[in-house]
Structure formats: structure tokens, C-alpha cells
Amino acid sequence: MDVEPTLAVEWWVANGPKMAGGVLRIVLIVIVAVVIRAVLRRLIDGMTRGNGGRKPKLLKPLRERAPQTLGAFASERREQRAKTIGSVLKSFVTIIVFGVAFIQVLTELGMNVAPILTSAGILGVAIGFGAQNLVKDFLAGMFMMLEDQYGVGDVVDLGPATGTVESVALRITTIRDTNGTVWYVRNGEILRVGNSSQGFAVAVVDLPLAYGANLASATEVLTTAAEKATAAEPLSKDVTDKPQVLGVEKVTPEGITMRVTVKVRPGRQWAVQRALRATLMPALEDAGISLKSS
Numbered sequence: 041m042d043v044e045p046t047l048a049v050e051w052w053v054a055n056g057p058k059m060a061g062g063v064l065r066i067v068l069i070v071i072v073a074v075v076i077r078a079v080l081r082r083l084i085d086g087m088t089r090g091n092g093g094r095k096p097k098l099l100k101p102l103r104e105r106a107p108q109t110l111g112a113f114a115s116e117r118r119e120q121r122a123k124t125i126g127s128v129l130k131s132f133v134t135i136i137v138f139g140v141a142f143i144q145v146l147t148e149l150g151m152n153v154a155p156i157l158t159s160a161g162i163l164g165v166a167i168g169f170g171a172q173n174l175v176k177d178f179l180a181g182m183f184m185m186l187e188d189q190y191g192v193g194d195v196v197d198l199g200p201a202t203g204t205v206e207s208v209a210l211r212i213t214t215i216r217d218t219n220g221t222v223w224y225v226r227n228g229e230i231l232r233v234g235n236s237s238q239g240f241a242v243a244v245v246d247l248p249l250a251y252g253a254n255l256a257s258a259t260e261v262l263t264t265a266a267e268k269a270t271a272a273e274p275l276s277k278d279v280t281d282k283p284q285v286l287g288v289e290k291v292t293p294e295g296i297t298m299r300v301t302v303k304v305r306p307g308r309q310w311a312v313q314r315a316l317r318a319t320l321m322p323a324l325e326d327a328g329i330s331l332k333s334s
Contacts, residue, residue, distance in 0.1 A: 066148050073141035080133045088126035125185055128210060174211070176228035181210040189233050195307055197234035198225050237306035240280060243313045245300045246289060247320060248332035258298060258329050259285050265323035266300055266316060275315055278308040283316075295332030 185208065190196045194205045196215065203217035213225045249258060266283035269275055283302035290297045300320065304312045324331060 066145050069141050069144045069148070073137050077134055077137045080137070081130050084126050084129050084133070088122035128182065128185070173226075173228060177211040177226050179228075180230065181208070181213075181227035184208070184213075184227060184230075184233075185210075190235050190238070193307070194235055194237040196236065198230050199232055200225055200229065236309070239306065240303050241306050241309040243302050243304050243309040243316065245313055245316045245320060247298045247300065247317075247324065248294075249296045249298060249324075250330035250332050251295060253296065253330045255288065255296070255298070257327065258324060259287065261323055261327045261329065262298065262300055262320055265320050266302070269316060269319045270302060270312075275312060278304045278312055280304060 184190070190205055190208070190213075192205050192208060196202070196205055198213070198215065201215055201217060201223035203215040203221075203223065205213065205215050206222070207214040211227060213227055213230070215223050215225065217223065247262070249255075262285045263283075266285065270279040270283055279302055281303040283300055286299045286301060288296055289299035300316065302312065302316070321331070
């Protein structure tokens with residue numbers, strides 16, 4: 041009757057320490073993986089967090105297209121860009137750290153990981169061939185974020201769609217057009233980017249004049265009225281340079297078109313255009329300059 045307990049004791053004496061050591065090593069591997077992941081994520085958070093408007097450390101080696109003159113706007117753009125890149129890096133860190141820990145645990149359990157790694161490599165190649173578009177989207181999205189081609193809030197022309205960027209992810213860029221339609225554009229399908237909100241924008245106002253209008257007087261009136269309007273609020277908050285009267289833009293059978301331009305903050309060109317047009321047209325009429333009849 042004492043045979044079975046004796047065998048169990050003997051088995052435990054022979055294998056118990058080894059099993060206990062293996063369990064302890066597995067627990068240690070998991071703990072170390074969790075600690076390393078937490079430390080790396082904390083470092084990434086520190087590198088993506090600006091201090092008092094300063095540029096985040098993560099962005100220092102990267103090219104930046106937002107000039108310092110944009111002030112708080114540039115700071116917000118940096119934070120959004122840094123957080124986006126930081127979230128991607130944290131995902132990569134999690135996958136790599138836990139992947140290595142999983143392989144170590146399998147080794148401790150006595151499994152031969154070589155066939156598993158080989159099978160994973162073959163499976164990865166097969167998935168890669170079947171998911172080329174997905175990989176293409178990921179790579180394109182990563183490079184667009186690193187190169188700061190556009191960010192949330194920018195007004196862009198991506199070819200398939202034009203509108204305001206609402207979100208930028210590794211695979212999909214979401215933009216909303218002027219009609220309120222939301223477009224989901226795959227990053228791998230974006231061949232060109234026209235950004236109307238990068239650095240500065242230009243408000244362009246075309247004014248139609250009749251053939252009998254005095255162009256010299258029109259230029260003087262437009263210069264005075266444009267400078268006065270842009271120097272006062274609310275336009276002064278958006279205008280970054282003095283307006284320029286470029287002169288005659290085109291001549292048509294209906295009349296003459298004169299053009300006025302002014303540099304403004306990114307994304308504010310349309311509001312400034314409307315405000316300037318509403319100011320310059322009455323100024324011409326008050327000066328007795330003939331406008332083109334519609």
C-alpha cells in the first residue's frame with residue numbers, strides 16, 4: 041500500500057526542483073517582459089511630450105514643416121504628430137517584447153522553437169504575398185507621419201478626395217469634404233498630397249472691373265482699403281503679411297479682373313477672402329470705380 045506514495049515522492053524528488061525552477065523562470069520572464077514594456081512605453085511618452093511649447097524629443101531628428109511663427113498652432117501640430125508616432129512605437133514595442141517573452145517561455149517548457157519559427161516565417165511570407173496592399177498602406181502611412189506631410193485639421197487634396205483631415209492612421213486617412221461627406225482614403229493609394237494648411241496660406245481675391253475703370257485709381261483704392269481692413273480685427277489675427285495688389289489678372293470680353301493677395305494663417309484663407317471681398321467691393325463703388333456688370 042505504500043508503493044504509490046513512495047513512487048510519487050521519488051518522482052517529486054527527481055523532477056520537483058526542475059519543475060519548480062522552470063516555473064520560477066517562466067514567472068521571471070513574464071515579469072521582466074512586463075517591466076521592460078512599461079519602461080519603454082514610459083520612455084516613449086517622455087519623448088513625445090513637449091515641455092512648455094518646446095519641441096518633443098522624438099521630433100528633433102525629423103523634418104518639420106510648421107514654422108515657429110505659427111506659435112500655439114505649431115505647438116498643437118507637434119503634439120498631435122508626436123502622439124501619433126508614439127502610439128505606433130508603443131504598439132511595436134508591445135509586439136516585440138511579448139513576442140520574445142513567448143518564445144522564451146516555450147523554450148522553458150521544453151519545446152523546440154526552431155520548427156515554430158520556421159513555420160512562422162513561411163506563414164509570414166504567405167501572408168505578406170496575400171496582404172501586399174495592407175503592408176503598402178502601413179509603410180505609406182508611417183512615412184507620411186514621419187515626413188509630416190499633413191496632420192489633423194489640415195485642408196488637403198489627396199486626389200481621390202479633398203477636404204479637412206479628421207484622423208491619420210497607419211492604414212487609413214479620414215477627411216471630410218465641404219459637403220460634410222466623410223472619405224476614407226487608403227494611405228497606399230495616395231500618390232500626391234496638396235496641403236493648403238502648411239506653413240502659411242494665401243488669400244486670393246479677384247475683383248471684376250468694367251473696361252472704362254481707371255486702373256491706377258483702382259490700385260490705389262484697393263491698396264488703402266486692403267491695408268486698413270487687414271490691420272484691424274478680426275482679420276489682423278489671421279493675416280501675417282501686408283496685402284499686395286498684383287494688378288490686372290486677366291482681360292475677358294466682359295471686363296477686367298484685378299487680383300489682391302495676402303498671406304494668412306493656415307486654413308484661414310477662405311474666411312479672409314470673403315471678408316476682404318466684402319470690404320473691397322464697396323470701397324471701389326464708393327470711389328466711383330465702375331465694376332463689371334453681371
